[in-house]
Amino acid sequence: MLFSTIVATSRAVGTTRSRRTKVEELRSLLAVLEPVEVEPAVSWLAGEPRQGRIGVGWRTLAGARVDPADAPSLTVSDVDRAFTELAGLAGTGSTGRRRELLATLLGAATTAEQEFLVRLLTGDLRQGALEGVMTDAVAATAGLPAETVRRAFMLSGQLSVTAAAALTGGADALTAFRLEVGRPIRPMLASPAPSLADAYSRFGGDVSVEYKLDGARIQVHRHDETVRVFTRTLREITGSVPELVDLVAALPCTSVVLDGETLALDPAGRPRPFQETMSRFGAESAHDLLLHPYFFDCLHLDGVDLLDAPLAERLDALQRVAPEHRIPGVLQPDDAAAKAQFEAALAAGHEGVVVKDLTAPYAAGRRGRAWQKVKPEHTLDLVVLGAEWGYGRRTGYLSNLHLGARDPDGGEPIMVGKTFKGLTDALLQWQTEEFPRHERSRDAHAVYLRPELVVEIELDGVQVSPRYPGGVALRFARVVRYRPDKTAAEADTIDAVRALLPATDSG
Template sequence: MLFAEVVAASAEVAGTRSRTAKIAALAAVIRAAGPADVRPVVAWLSGGLLQGRLGAGWRTVGRTVDGLEPADEPTLTVEEVSRALDELAGTSGAGSVARRDAVLTGLLGHATAAEQRFLVGLITGELRQGALAGVVTDAVARAAGVPLDVVRRAAMLSGSLPGTAVAALSGGAVELAGFGLEVLRGVSPMLASPAESVDGALADLGPEVSVEFKLDGARIQVHRLGEEVRVYTRTLRDITASVPEIVALARELPCSSVVLDGESLALTDAGRPRPFQETMSRFGSAESGETVLRPYFFDCLHLDGRDLLDEPLSVRVDALQAVAGELRIPALARPTPDEAAAHYAAALAAGHEGVMIKDLTSPYAAGRRGRAWQKVKQVHTLDLVVLGAEWGYGRRTGMLSNLHLGARDPGGGDPIMVGKTFKGLTDALLRWQTEEFPLHERERDEHTVFLRPEIVVEIELDGVQVSRRYPGGVALRFARVLRYRPDKSAAEADTIEAVRSLLPE
């Protein structure tokens, strides 16, 4: 397959806001790809690389492409591009800079102008084509003629949409049925939807529910097979080396194999949660220092050779109690409304965010956000994308201050601006922003540094109002910064529909 066919499909997707049209364009090029080309094509159309990071950033790629005359006609094949990317990923050590430059020059020098733009965006992680993984998953299902739920489940369990696409196109639903949970391989976590109140969630879900503390911690997934343990973040990053205390606890559990879902939390001497950033700081270091993480588990996906994903939550909770009862998040099964309200108050009094209310009859929907799990917090919060920041004045002169905030476009387009705020920014956060934001700079003018959509911030707000000021038609009311979310990508930010759902009825 010519690489130009992939680039043309990407351009077609970027040129429409119609999800149906995006899926059709993507499905056509995926269906046309040869067996050896499917994996890289699906990865590229999802905006990613099979090789992961290549060690070539904007500076390197920009220096290479500057002055290169683009090819007049497309000749590059998918195989040739994939091979060059493999070579880039495998280049290290003495002389690697020169070898990397040579590979980039050879690749970009044979590319047309459109192909060069696509490659630069792909290699630097800045490909904006309006095709998030969810849209590409739909396209894989259509290309293979396989039910979407079957493809989605296989992708979530395998952790690889490109690999799932190969299986779907070669063996259809029968081959995808062979995908299952594999201990020591991360599973995309089940997610929760916001609820307005405890009573509202109970009315929606009925009496067969579990009400548990919602901790202000970092999501973890712990796998153990024999003596081998792995710990993953919510984005499936392996942090095993950074959390030796959690590894040690996992090895002490009375089982031979297990997969647990939960939260990790740094606590004060009084047993109250430390700031979220103190928990997250451990994920980037192999040294525990003075901060010790305490795991709290709320789900069990596998125990001693038995997969539990499709079992109701009530069965999974029983398994969790049997293997890690002392490490469970405080929870009540089938509480009365008064008991649920008291549990919510107890969670807030203990310094936690609120409660999770979960349907005890529901299976574990890996990678999905549905109504079976609902979260109730004391205030409205949204995870939004930082689109830019304005230079401050007065005591904030020389500091990047007022944030431009965007909500995720579920159709895969650019984030949609919904407001600004400078409230809640401590001096430490102002200093951090001023140092960090230029590393994500897209462009700037006299007043504002505009960023690539990479940083997610959690915003607390009193509500939302209709507004013509911003493209989304809504504006945040009394928005203030709670914290940055280094554990979340822009693809996990709240959608514009989630923002609009807070409008007064």
């Protein structure tokens, strides 16, 4: 298949707001791909090469730009082979060879293909939110239930691999995916709840009410003596957290997969700022700052997979293997006990609670309704779309943020407001230095960014507004912190923003 067909499909998907149209565009493409073309094509449409990072950035691309070709000639296999060779370059002479390969590739590309390649290689095309639409398209093409494809994706962690299996091997190939100790799976996520009473009543009181920590999500795998630790984005950090490795290696089991949070504590046992916990995740080796794990789920124990078991059964397994490291929680509390747990979490310096349905299985990779997070203040994780240059005391700094919610159907983030409140001098300095690294364009008033940075915003609520394309606007929004542990694909959706509308506004 010609590479230009992929480019045309990406453009068609990106220019429509209709989920049905997006799925149909993708299905039409998937139906005519050769088996060897499925993995690269699906990866590109999700916004990244299947080879991962291949050592190409803006500076390298700028040095390799050439005039575009007059007509399409590149095939999917041509581009995939070039990416594979680029990813394998290292050592003496690799810089020159990389520039040469890129010039050859770009020289064979039309103007539209060059634009797509540059955006793909610099991360500007990253569309992780398209995963849901692509999953539906794979299911439609293969003639399979969408839930079957979603489950295989949950277990494989790679949409391109899942798509290839579905389209070449059907249901049998997908059912071959199993929870594999040592290979991370996509984490289950919680949805915001309007109130504790709402979350509690949703499940009729058959719930676990657990502390919501201001920490970093971890997934820990142990097989015999080998322990591996992953972040919420499935990045391995084993070498940076030896204290967690030692702790899990000492648990009374031979194999286990645990889900939880980790955070740094001060001498009084209260949580340190989130940024201090995250500083360990980017480290090459251990620091003096120790991390403490708090596990809230057990997905596998001694040869038994527990993904499909109800939460109550998974918590029993967690109690058997790591009772001293469980997150504080109460089971089947009455109204008073649930409220007391919420107040205790806040008093201990944590964010709030998560109310979980004790009958629900583990739905990895989905922000469903079985887990409901409750905080005293409304907060949303939003995408930074741009920032305006400040004035007065903030002259020379990028200040007023443009904020977007994720489009659940894979489109560009949808703008829902602006704010400059909550920005400290240190954050203003950081933004002004960091934002140009994510720059998409600029004018005299603002710098506009690729959708890569996620910021946590506190707000008093939302209101109906024709000013923004999503039809809603944030009320009294202020910056809490940036979220380096989250990608734009994990930001809150426009649906989550609309869910905060007062009942009279939301209809």
